Amino acid sequence: MKKEKELSSFEKILLGLEPPKTLDVIAPLRKGVLCPQCGEGHLDYNGLLQLECPSCGFVNGEGGGCT
Secondary structure, eight states: OOOOOOOOHHHHHHTTSSOOOOOOOOOOOOTTSBOTTTSSSBOEEOTTSOEEOTTTOOBOOSOOOOO
């Protein structure tokens, strides 16, 4: 007896057998947005051009900018 090939998820999407899975889109952090850690303070730039929360001290590790 011949075994049937199982379809990949890509093939199932192409055939319309299952909907594509969506990824959550995360917006980049910007000055003035709520802190992702505490949700209370608004991010602002510190002396090292890093976004920092005045409420909890969270610092975004992404690079700064040139001067």
